[in-house]
């Protein structure tokens with residue numbers, strides 16, 4: 001504990017008192033509202049030092065097993081913006097955010113020693129990379145008599161409120177939903193602190209790195225066709241939530257989970273802010289509740305709540321099954337022997353050159369923006385695993401790299417279920433790409449937007465250009481651009 005000396009001249013009195021000092025280590029909880037670790041730090045200490053460390057391994061040092069950069073440019077930009085926003089908010093409250101680039105277990109440890117704090121407060125993470133870092137930090141802190149205090153900041157539901165221990169979490173989403181909805185109320189979100197105590201210890205504030213500093217050549221700007229232009233940070237997230245529910249009332253149209261593929265309005269687009277913790281799911285829930293109480297569309301309330309429950313469910317599954325979620329055989333340990341590590345097929349899929357327009361349009365969207373609808377994600381994942389029979393881990397790693405909203409539990413959990421190796425094997429999702437394409441992009445606007453080389457095709461031919469007859473091609477008079485890839489799977493098989 002740090003020692004502070006107060007000298008009161010009138011009484012000629014010297015009082016010795018201890019300042020209880022704690023470090024608030026921000027991770028994927030880049031917000032002041034409903035931040036349990038921050039609230040605890042403020043309750044238990046006199047002085048809180050907020051810290052964020054850009055983990056070099058995630059940005060420039062390490063790649064995934066199949067060689068993708070761990071954090072792609074869209075997400076890197078989003079995180080940089082989120083950290084800058086957090087720093088502004090803390091400065092407005094009379095404090096600052098100490099920023100470092102390095103390995104958090106080392107940087108936070110050094111700062112804790114320098115500041116002579118007693119505790120490091122943080123919201124606990126549950127997936128391997130993040131657990132490794134927090135465990136390493138914990139060990140180092142013990143060596144100097146300090147400790148980590150964990151809070152739970154990620155979910156709608158608190159583990160402690162559940163009617164079952166984590167190891168007994170129901171394996172099927174429907175059972176999980178039934179049990180939590182019946183027994184567990186969602187807690188009220190915690191308020192933002194109005195002011196932060198002064199930091200009395202001298203610490204270098206540190207610069208927030210730019211994209212180049214983190215080794216990116218790209219700017220991370222999204223293509224103008226992006227469903228939403230993401231801007232990182234709690235302020236932008238709260239503004240988006242407010243606009244979505246109250247100002248623009250786009251929520252009115254959210255009935256079924258993520259059925260659209262084009263434009264901004266078909267789903268909430270909360271995911272990137274949720275993934276970095278700029279928005280709390282409990283706060284979203286409480287807005288939904290008041291919207292419902294004020295006569296809002298009950299189907300929309302139920303739909304968004306249902307989506308948020310999926311997020312919790314995947315997180316609970318990741319806690320329950322840990323490394324198994326990332327293994328080729330998944331939670332059930334049953335890898336299909338036909339799954340190959342085929343780099344060539346994978347690359348065509350990544351580049352949107354499979355010759356299947358609905359797949360290619362979605363894949364070009366994610367490459368150019370870091371975002372894709374849930375409908376799109378399900379279809380492209382199904383196509384890679386079930387039609388091309390490529391090892392699903394390759395697809396999951398590409399998503400890990402490119403997604404602006406990457407969340408380990410949600411990404412790997414969804415890939416598990418598409419591949420049929422998740423906790424609910426009945427859930428295997430094998431999609432008929434042709435019927436999905438004609439159903440969810442009936443007029444072909446989405447395909448035309450992302451595949452300009454097909455723009456001239458009449459709608460009825462757009463979903464399966466590989467099935468054009470020679471008379472069709474003649475009638476088109478060369479308007480089907482020869483640039484478009486040959487189909488890697490015959491779309492005819494989906495029409496049988």
Ligand SMILES: Cc1cc2nc3c(=O)[nH]c(=O)nc-3n(C[C@H](O)[C@H](O)[C@H](O)COP(=O)(O)OP(=O)(O)OC[C@H]3O[C@@H](n4cnc5c(N)ncnc54)[C@H](O)[C@@H]3O)c2cc1C
Nearest residue numbers: 267268269270271307308310311374377406407410411414
């Ligand atoms: C193969 C695959 C990979 C995915 N990877 C991710 C990922 O890395 N990060 C991520 O946040 N979502 C992931 N999802 C889930 C889903 O596609 C996105 O959450 C959703 O498209 C984000 O858009 P939105 O915020 O408008 O969603 P909305 O439909 O508006 O849903 C609101 C919120 O609920 C949560 N949610 C909705 N659907 C799901 C779901 N199926 N699983 C988990 N959470 C859900 C998200 O936090 C989302 O922001 C993946 C889905 C698939 C099929």
